Amino acid sequence: MELERDGEGRETGHYFVTIGEGRRLAQLLRVRRRQIKKADLIRCVLDTEHDAHEISLAENVIRSSMHPADEFEAFALLHNEKGMAADDIAARFGVTPAVVKERLKLAAVSPALMAVYREGGLSLEQVMAFTLTDDHARQQEVWQGLGWDKGADAIRRALTEGQVDAGDRRGRFVGADAYVAAGGVITRDLFDDENGGYFADPALLDRLVLAKLEQEAQAVRAEGWVWVTVTPEYDFRATSTMRRVYPSEPELSTKAQRKLEKLAAEYDELEALAENEELTEAMQARVSQLETEMEAVKGQPVYDTADIAAGGAFVSLGYEGGVRVERGFIRKEDEAAMAGRGEPETDGASEGRESIASLPEKLVAQLTAHRTAVLREAVAQRPDIAFIAVVHAFAASTFYVGSRISCLDISARTVYLSGYVAGMDESPQARACGDRQAELAKALPAYVQDLWDALLGFTQEQLMRLLAHCAALTVDAVVRPGASSPQPLKHAEALSQAVSLDMTAHWQPTATNYLGQVTKAVIVEAVREGVSEEAAAQLADLKKPAMAEAAERLLADKGWLPQVLRLPQRQVGDAMAA
Known part of the structure; x- marks a missing residue:
């Protein structure tokens, strides 16, 4: 001291x-x-x-x-x-x-x-x-x-090992x-x-996930749906045989419509101003306020009471750890509850069938064959109508389950990928596809009988976007054991080049999706090719699980792909030029 x-x-x-x-x-x-x-x-x-x-x-x-x-x-x-x-x-x-x-x-x-x-x-x-x-x-x-x-x-x-990271969506949810x-x-x-x-008891965590989802489902049941299914994973395949209905915007009163138009006009003015100069903080705040006010005036989309009385919903765990609710599915056995709601057939259609019934079947076939030949030629001369007809056929089979309504002998068959990769339905691409499907469906009529007339009023851009979505869902480039014809796969490569597909932006090797499923020799070769000879040599004496995990870290963000995911080298330049 x-x-x-x-x-x-x-x-x-x-x-x-x-x-x-x-x-x-x-x-x-x-x-x-x-x-x-x-x-x-x-x-x-x-x-x-x-x-x-x-x-x-x-x-x-x-x-x-x-x-x-x-x-x-x-x-x-x-x-x-x-x-x-x-x-x-x-x-x-x-x-x-x-x-x-x-x-x-x-x-x-x-x-x-x-x-x-x-x-x-x-x-x-x-x-x-x-x-x-x-x-x-x-x-x-x-x-x-x-x-x-x-x-x-x-x-x-x-x-x-075997435990669940607290950052896992199940852990965040519970x-x-x-x-x-x-x-x-x-x-x-x-x-x-x-x-x-880390959550040391995955089984307990899974039970708690289901219990909490069941609690969340009570609010959905209270909406009046006939059935509500609780499942940890939302499976698109389970809904593939069901027709789906979507909510519509609520009708606005004259007063509310005038208010919405006034808000929209001010919003458009600010948006136009933003194209030429930077908005002040006050202006930006006003834009946000206008967006909020317009949404409040529009109100939330609502389902038809008859749809609720015949349909159901799925409650599952979302990608980010929240609750995912998908409503508006009509099972085949529940379609009877909606019988009679469709548009009645016109008298002309009834009279046409009566007149056909009075003729011999062979003659009817001959006459309608002549008509078909003339109709084909007429359609060939009108590419705009032919385009709508193809979109009509594709949209009918994509958005209206079990509907064979087009006179064109073509249809779009959705290929489901969840059976090949666990969790595929929750991937960013699958979620984007589901969001686009819902958005497009809102512009389509409730009944397939009305689809043709609706499409005649679509713009070219709307038709092309709808067709692209339907066509995309039919793409099947999965290589299956014992595939007989290589031609579809060759076309898949050509299609990949045409759209400049770059898998490095969407996939990288992990112990789960690739490295843990191949031999040690393949793992070492991947590291040699993607990193270096020295890095590959370090893996030589490791056991398979440790080797796969080490290779995952070494290959992270290196842009390495297995051969099956690469475009043919001889055509990469052409694809990039495109």
Whole structure:
């Protein structure tokens, strides 16, 4: 300690703490806890001969630091054998209680691994990764089973194999609190915050997902749907045999329509202004306000009450961890509930059938064959009408299940890919397709009988967009075992080139989607080709799972593709030029 002096050099009777401030605060904590009396004497050293700053610097610089492992074990000894609380240890050593708890957790790592740490064979980050479990045997088993990649991330993956990352959509949906309250265990290491870690019981988590989805489904049932199906994954294939109806915009009153037109006019003015100059913050705020007000005036789209009385909905887990609700599906067995709602046949159609019935069938076939020949030629002379006819046939088979209404002997058969890849229906491409399907369907009539007349009123751009969507859903470039004809696959390659398909923007190899399903030789060759000869050589002695994980990290963002996903090299230049 050092004497305090006033401005004239006289002693004040007080002292400066040169070294030992943490120890002084520890004694004050003991006083507050009534472990010692406020007047108890504490031994102090008063040094009036040496410079205070020099003394402080010497203690903090010249002294030899403890090895961190010694510090961990010292804290553990005080806690486990001396019975000291983390707060007491923190106060005595001038650190926070959180630091003490971390040190105690690190002290629980296997002594064998701690010995490796002392010798420099483990970094502090690696030791911290082992705190995911207190099982020393498991810690040592993982350490011995690691290949060349012994990093902290590799340790965590090995220790949490079969567990669910807290960032998984199931974990985000259920929430850590609900999972723990149900008896679940979350394993964390020292890097994890309170929202991190791993859900150690996937089966319990799945049950909680279904239970919470069922609760969410109650609100959907209250809307009046005949049936509501709860499923963890939304499966497009399950809905492929159902007709789907969509909500329509609510009818607006004259007053509401006038208000909407006024808001839209102001919005258009600001949008036109934005094309020529940058809007001020006030203008940008007004644009956002106008968008909100217009949506409020329009109101939410509503389903026809008859559709609700005959249809159903699916409640599932969404891609981002929220609830996904898909409404408006009409099953075949429920179609009877909607019988009689379609447009009645015209008298002309009835009279036509009566007149045909009075003629011999052979003669009817002859006459209508002549008419078909003339109709073909007439259509060939009107490309605009032919285009609408093709769109009509495709849209009827894509948007109206089981509808064979076109006189063109063509149809669009949607090819479902979910049977080949788990989770394909939740991919970004599948979600974009579903959103586009819903958007296009809103412009189509409720009944297929009205489709032709509706399409006659579409613009060329609308027709082309509708046709492109229908055609895209029929694309089938899947290579199946025993495929007899190579021609469709050759056409798939040509189509890929025409649209400048670049799979590197949408796919990269992982242990799940590729590397874990091929031989070790294929993995090594992929790394050799995508990274380097040296990187491939490092994988040679690894076991298959470790090799696949290591290769995934090495190939990340390298743009490497297996041969089956590449365009033929001889035609890449032509495709890019296109």
